[in-house]
Structures are given as C-alpha cells and as structure tokens.
Amino acid sequence: MTYDTLLYAHSGGVTAVINATAAAVIDAARRQGGRVGRVLAAHRGIGGVLREDLIDTAALDTAALERLARTPGGAFGSCRFDLPRDDGGVVMDRLFAVFDAHRVGWLLYNGGNGSMDAVARLQAEARRRGHPLVCVGVPKTVDNDIVGTDCCPGFGSAAKYVATSMLEAGLDIASMVGAKGSVFVMEVMGRNTGWLAAATALAAGGDPDRAPHIVLVPEASFDEAAFLARVQAVTERLGHCTVTVSEGIRGADGGPLMEKSRDARGYVQLGGAGLAVARLIHERLGYKFHWAIPDYMQRSAGHWLSATDREQAQAVGLAAVDYALAGQGGMMPGIRRLQAEPYAWEIEAVDTALIANLERKLPSEFIAADGLHVTAAACEYIRPLIMGEVTQSVRAGLPDYRPCGWAKVAVRLPPWAG
Amino acid sequence: MTYDTLLYAHSGGVTAVINATAAAVIDAARRQGGRVGRVLAAHRGIGGVLREDLIDTAALDTAALERLARTPGGAFGSCRFDLPRDDGGVVMDRLFAVFDAHRVGWLLYNGGNGSMDAVARLQAEARRRGHPLVCVGVPKTVDNDIVGTDCCPGFGSAAKYVATSMLEAGLDIASMVGAKGSVFVMEVMGRNTGWLAAATALAAGGDPDRAPHIVLVPEASFDEAAFLARVQAVTERLGHCTVTVSEGIRGADGGPLMEKSRDARGYVQLGGAGLAVARLIHERLGYKFHWAIPDYMQRSAGHWLSATDREQAQAVGLAAVDYALAGQGGMMPGIRRLQAEPYAWEIEAVDTALIANLERKLPSEFIAADGLHVTAAACEYIRPLIMGEVTQSVRAGLPDYRPCGWAKVAVRLPPWAG
Numbered sequence: 001m002t003y004d005t006l007l008y009a010h011s012g013g014v015t016a017v018i019n020a021t022a023a024a025v026i027d028a029a030r031r032q033g034g035r036v037g038r039v040l041a042a043h044r045g046i047g048g049v050l051r052e053d054l055i056d057t058a059a060l061d062t063a064a065l066e067r068l069a070r071t072p073g074g075a076f077g078s079c080r081f082d083l084p085r086d087d088g089g090v091v092m093d094r095l096f097a098v099f100d101a102h103r104v105g106w107l108l109y110n111g112g113n114g115s116m117d118a119v120a121r122l123q124a125e126a127r128r129r130g131h132p133l134v135c136v137g138v139p140k141t142v143d144n145d146i147v148g149t150d151c152c153p154g155f156g157s158a159a160k161y162v163a164t165s166m167l168e169a170g171l172d173i174a175s176m177v178g179a180k181g182s183v184f185v186m187e188v189m190g191r192n193t194g195w196l197a198a199a200t201a202l203a204a205g206g207d208p209d210r211a212p213h214i215v216l217v218p219e220a221s222f223d224e225a226a227f228l229a230r231v232q233a234v235t236e237r238l239g240h241c242t243v244t245v246s247e248g249i250r251g252a253d254g255g256p257l258m259e260k261s262r263d264a265r266g267y268v269q270l271g272g273a274g275l276a277v278a279r280l281i282h283e284r285l286g287y288k289f290h291w292a293i294p295d296y297m298q299r300s301a302g303h304w305l306s307a308t309d310r311e312q313a314q315a316v317g318l319a320a321v322d323y324a325l326a327g328q329g330g331m332m333p334g335i336r337r338l339q340a341e342p343y344a345w346e347i348e349a350v351d352t353a354l355i356a357n358l359e360r361k362l363p364s365e366f367i368a369a370d371g372l373h374v375t376a377a378a379c380e381y382i383r384p385l386i387m388g389e390v391t392q393s394v395r396a397g398l399p400d401y402r403p404c405g406w407a408k409v410a411v412r413l414p415p416w417a418g
Numbered sequence: 419m420t421y422d423t424l425l426y427a428h429s430g431g432v433t434a435v436i437n438a439t440a441a442a443v444i445d446a447a448r449r450q451g452g453r454v455g456r457v458l459a460a461h462r463g464i465g466g467v468l469r470e471d472l473i474d475t476a477a478l479d480t481a482a483l484e485r486l487a488r489t490p491g492g493a494f495g496s497c498r499f500d501l502p503r504d505d506g507g508v509v510m511d512r513l514f515a516v517f518d519a520h521r522v523g524w525l526l527y528n529g530g531n532g533s534m535d536a537v538a539r540l541q542a543e544a545r546r547r548g549h550p551l552v553c554v555g556v557p558k559t560v561d562n563d564i565v566g567t568d569c570c571p572g573f574g575s576a577a578k579y580v581a582t583s584m585l586e587a588g589l590d591i592a593s594m595v596g597a598k599g600s601v602f603v604m605e606v607m608g609r610n611t612g613w614l615a616a617a618t619a620l621a622a623g624g625d626p627d628r629a630p631h632i633v634l635v636p637e638a639s640f641d642e643a644a645f646l647a648r649v650q651a652v653t654e655r656l657g658h659c660t661v662t663v664s665e666g667i668r669g670a671d672g673g674p675l676m677e678k679s680r681d682a683r684g685y686v687q688l689g690g691a692g693l694a695v696a697r698l699i700h701e702r703l704g705y706k707f708h709w710a711i712p713d714y715m716q717r718s719a720g721h722w723l724s725a726t727d728r729e730q731a732q733a734v735g736l737a738a739v740d741y742a743l744a745g746q747g748g749m750m751p752g753i754r755r756l757q758a759e760p761y762a763w764e765i766e767a768v769d770t771a772l773i774a775n776l777e778r779k780l781p782s783e784f785i786a787a788d789g790l791h792v793t794a795a796a797c798e799y800i801r802p803l804i805m806g807e808v809t810q811s812v813r814a815g816l817p818d819y820r821p822c823g824w825a826k827v828a829v830r831l832p833p834w835a836g
Contacts, residue, residue, distance in 0.1 A: 014593045016586075044595065073589030079596065164816055168434075168718040171491030171819060175432045177462065178497065184714060202816060275693075292713035296602060300586040303722055306815065386815035397724065397804035398582055398620060401589060
C-alpha cells in the first residue's frame, strides 16, 4: 500500500492569508511529478481528521485556487484542539487509523505554538510505530509569537490593518477636539504578547503628537498612575489622546485587566481590557471616550493585505511541501531575516521539537522604559512586514470572495465516538 | 467694502470623504474668475468662527489639495455646536462681527441635519440685517439621515467599510465553528437610524446562510424573544450566527438597549448595544461570543473608499460654490437618484428651511416584517453607493495621509468671551 496522500489541516485562529498558504500547498503538491496521489484537506482541522471528515481538493481548478488564495478566513475550517496526553493513546490511535485508511503519507499542519507541539508529537509517534507518515508544521498566527521564525504569516496583514486603523481613527479624533478633552482607545488581539499593539505605533511614524500616543502591551505591567498621568499630559497638550491596548494587559499583580462588572442580574461579566481602560480614563480624568474593538476584523481584512505577508504565507506552504516530500518530518519552515533595509528574507527549516509550546514575547528593547509605548526598534522590526498591497478582485463594490465548492472523501472507518 | 471672502466650515462628526468636499470647495472657489478674494476655513468648525480662529487656504497648492482630498478626518477640524436660540443674539452678533471683519460674503457650512438648521437661520438673519452674506449648506454624514437628498456624502464609504468588515468577519467565524455554537456581533453607528446597519446586509448578497444573519435597526423595536429564537435557529443550522446591531436600538419601551452595568465601585456605566446583545445571547443560549465595535474606524477608512461616495462628496462641494456665487442663500446641494441600474444621479438645490432638523429614517419597506433583517429593496438602494474603489497613495506600507500646513489669518477683533 502506497502512502501517497498529502493531508493538510488548519489549526486555531485563522488569518487573512491562511488560505494563500493552503492554495500554495495544493498547487505545490500537484507539481511533484505524480509522487503525490491525492491532496486532501481536513474539514475543520484535526477534528475533521478524527471524524474522518475530509475534503478532496482535486475539484479545485486553477481559477478556484486563485480565488482561494485571496479569500480571508479558513476555507476548509479550523478548530482549537490539543492532542491529549492522558487518554491512553485513544486519539493517537484514531488519527493513525485515519491516516492508514486514506494512505496519508504526508501531513501538513498549519498552526501556532500548540500546533507545532502536535507536529513534534505526531512525528515522534510515527517513528515509534514505524509508520511512514511525515508530519510537517506550517506557521501562521496573527499573534506573531512562534519561536524559531523571525515573523509569522498572518501577522503582517493584521499589523498593516491595525496600524492603518489607528492612523485613520487618529485623524478622526484629532478633528473633533472639544473643550473637555477626548480619548480614543483601540483594543487589539494579543493575550500574552504585544506584537499587534506594537504594530499600531507605525501609524505615528515617530511623531509624539500623532496616534497612538500610548501603547499598552502584556509584557509591561500596567501602571495605572503613570498611565493616567500620561493620558492627562497628552490631552492637555493636544486636546485628545489615543491609546492602543493589547487585550491581555496585566496589572501589577500579574492578573489580567479585563473588566469585571455585574449586569442587572448580578452576573459577573468579563469585558475587554480596552473598555476597562477607557472607563478608567473617564472616571478619573472626566474625558469623553470612544473605544474600538476590531476583533475578527483585524485578522480577516483581505481587502487590505500586506503583500509581503501574503508572499511569506505562500512561501511557507511551498517549503512545507518540499520538506514533506524530502522526508523532513517534524520540521517547520521558518522565516529568517537576512537584512532589514531593503528587507530580505529566506526560508529555513526549524525543528518543531525545539520550539513547541514556547511563546515569543516582545523583547525588552522593543518596549519603552516607562512601559507606555514601544520603541523605534520595534517599528523598524515590524515595518517591512506590512509593506506592499494586494489588489483584490471586487464584485458589486465588495471584495470578490467566493466559497469554493468541494467534494467530501468517502468514509472508510466507523464513526468516531470521541 | 467688498464681501469677497468665502468661508468654509465643518460641523459635527467627520467622514472619510469630508476633506474631498473641502478640497473641491477650495478648488472651485479659485476658479471663479477672481470674484472670490480669499478662501478661508474655520479652524474647528463654527467655534473657530466665534474665536476668529481662521485658516487661509491660499498656502495649499495643487499637490496639497490633492493630498487633502484623499485624507480622512476633517483637516481643518470640526465641532459640535448648536446655534443658541435664547442668548439674546450674542452668538449671532459675534458671527456677523467676524463676517464683517473678514469681509465674508459666502459661508459654506458642511454638516448634517442640525447644520442645515444653522444655514437656514444664518441666511434668515443676514436678510433681516440686510447683510450681503450668502450661506449655503453642504451635506455630509455617515448616518445618511439628511432629508431632501437621496443619500449623504460620507455614508457610501462607511457603508462599503462595514459591509466589507461583516463579509470578512463572517468568513472568519464560519471557519471556527465549534461544538458549542458561536456568535459574532458587530455594533455600527446609527443612534436613530439604521442605514449603516442595513449596509452590512450587502455582505450576504441575499444568501440567508451568509453573514449577517440578523440586522437590528433602531426603526424596529427590539423583540428579545424573537431575536433569541432566530439566533438559536441560525446557530443550530450553521454552527454560528452573525448579528449587526445599530448602536441606537431600542427595546419595546422605546428606551435604548445600551447596557447598564456597575463597575467595581458601583458606578453605573453605559456600555454599547452590541455588547449588551452579545452578553444576552451568551447568558440565555450559552454560546461563545465575539463582538466588534469599529467606532471611528468606520467613518475614517480612507484606505477603502467608495469611489461613488467620493465623487458625490466632491460634487456637492462644487455645487455649493456655484450656489453661493449665484446668491442662492439657504440652499443645500442634494443628490437626486435618476435611476438605480445603471446608477445615475444629479445635484439639485434643496431649501434648508424645509429640511432643517428633520431626520430621514429607514422606510418600512426596507425593514423585514419580523424586524430582524433588512429587505432586498434596502440592499438595492444602498448598493450603488458603495461602488468603485479609490487607489490610495501608500508610503511605507500605510496610506500616505499627510497633514497640510496652513497659515492662520490675523485676528482683527477682541477675543471671544463665550
């Protein structure tokens, strides 16, 4: 029995360019001189593998792949699922049963830190079983927190979007200065790391009078007094103040600053850190406040992609197929920065066993000494990643994203009871 | 003394294309064969007129005007200020003193419903005084609620932005369907009218399975039971549900649905309607929720303008100068729809005295009978307004918005004590 099926799966939160990776994987797999028999995609991630819910990508022609490559979100679906360690091997057995049933010789697993742990463990399990499976990781995350790679596909586009949003909202609030002072707070993604918050600093271009005036990241503990003093100083100087808040900022006690409040029924609700910060300013300083939470919008803005990010998303897909076919199991294509200006990069193989579950935080030299902004070094690092635009196909005034039709693969195993 | 100064002022919330109107006004005024001596702009709206805080636009060359025309926010500033009716004429006297001091013969006032009231009153006052001032209104508002015009400059771009955002976020959440069901709520602007909420329906393209699945507008009172039943039905069918909420939706009692909650200090805070709706769903149905509030981002997204909207923003600016020079005081250029498909429109003069302070709401034929969505007729009305894209100049990966330098006009009057 030949294991000539390549299986591709998404894991965790999707990005604006994750489908560009998927399209690159499918395209590259088709160009292997017939070595790859079928290219399947798991429907809704590893859960789809467990359920034997698999998509045959053969029906996607060149035009469909091209459309796929410029559509945000994960066209094949994704899920959040950690490979259990304490289930007596039940999940692992099922996964390998599905691999066997569909002759999966190559598994490409697209995800973040947790997914790279899964890649390392699946490859180790295959070796232990003497199974031919080659499992390769493909990096992606808007959080930019994977170790072993200079940056992560998905981050550059989200960074470009949040920086543009802060630039534009900053022009808006600067127009509306009133007698009382007003504040605009934007909460961006980043539970443990401040990479996206740092990206908004690109909007200021180093000018202390331009938005954002303050950037709060989880790596610096939130100093309420210093923060309020800065808000007041900026507002007294300019009439307004703009603040970027990472969703995961923490107080001096290390606990998250998410707002805790009670609704009419006395039910405790977690609000966002951005709202908590906006309300704090209003309460203490009396300023008017507006706040924005782009939420999913920041990681799905296909209408305003970074061309650099998209190129890297495609490159890791192509490289992952190469690694798989070369038998480089347990590896992940990382991005290595060769030089900053002009930006040059290359793909290099990274051993997932060495990086799994680690988390890359903002280094201290990227954070201002007072913890209220990021440094020029942070901006220099991020700038190349947002460069270049992608002209989207438009239909009736909106980006022409069209779901691609697909055929499901016939099931061969009993249903998964897990 | 010749009243050959044209004075231009912004009022109220700004838009992504309000500067395009400003640039068109300045350009048109310069082409009047020398009839217009100076073109001034009020710094921060009518408040700038009262403070005699005026900008001389002569320093803006063609390149600067071109940059101005593609920069969101109000480059000259704006403010919220209602002409008082009970101050014994103190404000009116001061305004006319400033007009006299700077020989203002034409005042172009760019704003919404309240501003058109000011235009009508200023023109009536000029007639009463035998003053040569010709005051002309220029429409703008992302809320699209000015009476007498088929649509309002600023709305089309905001509509394109929120529809695109819902389209993209809808693809994201559809990728992440889990076992429990998940909901995405986006709160858009619209205190009293649901035009922007209705615009998000363009993302679905008439497909009931695509985002947004529910659209809540202030014109339909919020029926909690019917709403929750629909959320449940959609989530059971698709695994997820997306909801657009106008910030100003109202309950059966007519009161706003803004969330009321108490913070740790027992301080009552108003949250957004979107958050209130998201929490309601979570509490009653147990679904995971994400919510987004684009806030200022939706009215300042210069990176994703509607070309139609920008063209109309320029056209009302040009027409307003024509009206002013022709002595058509108290008028506002409105947009008349000639046909829907292909879209054709023209500018027509509207008497501000007949429309001042009125508010155009969504007509009942634009709202679904159950109050949980908008109709195909609403989409047909909005679609032409989001058509066309504007290629922005980009610098270092971000839109190249650069503040234009300007010269202030020397003051000639004692300071304003108001």
